[in-house]
Amino acid sequence: MIKRFLYNFFRGRNGFDQLALTTWFLAMVFLLISLFGGVVGTVASVLSLAALFCTFFRSLSRNIGKRSAENSRFLSATAGLRRKFQNLKTRVSQGREFKFFTCPTCHTLLRVPRGKGKIQITCRKCGNRFSGKT
Numbered sequence: 841m842i843k844r845f846l847y848n849f850f851r852g853r854n855g856f857d858q859l860a861l862t863t864w865f866l867a868m869v870f871l872l873i874s875l876f877g878g879v880v881g882t883v884a885s886v887l888s889l890a891a892l893f894c895t896f897f898r899s900l901s902r903n904i905g906k907r908s909a910e911n912s913r914f915l916s917a918t919a920g921l922r923r924k925f926q927n928l929k930t931r932v933s934q935g936r937e938f939k940f941f942t943c944p945t946c947h948t949l950l951r952v953p954r955g956k957g958k959i960q961i962t963c964r965k966c967g968n969r970f971s972g973k974t
């Protein structure tokens with residue numbers, strides 16, 4: 841019954857998208873900071889409430905077109921940052937078997953097996969060649 845209620849409640853609404861998830865996360869971070877008290881704590885608690893308001897306002901909004909436009913703007917604005925983070929995750933998880941190089945021309949992350957000595961690396965994106973030690 842609760843499931844059905846939630847289903848009906850969220851039908852036709854924007855729901856939790858990546859931007860809502862981010863504002864929710866920010867709200868939690870500010871909430872933690874607000875525990876320290878003082879002027880910083882007061883400012884943080886206000887920011888936390890504002891972020892929480894954004895999260896719920898956007899999730900429950902029925903203006904899905906506008907909200908999804910906001911979300912895609914947010915995604916394209918943070919694309920570089922998210923790619924960097926993704927690259928870092930890949931490096932950490934595969935760092936034992938592979939050595940990673942960044943193409944000096946187009947900055948694409950390139951993966952080469954370790955232990956091959958000094959090799960010529962060809963960028964798979966722009967075709968630039970450079971040498972590296974694995």
Ligand SMILES: [Zn+2]
Pocket residue numbers: 943944945946947948963964965966967968
């Ligand atoms: Zn390249």
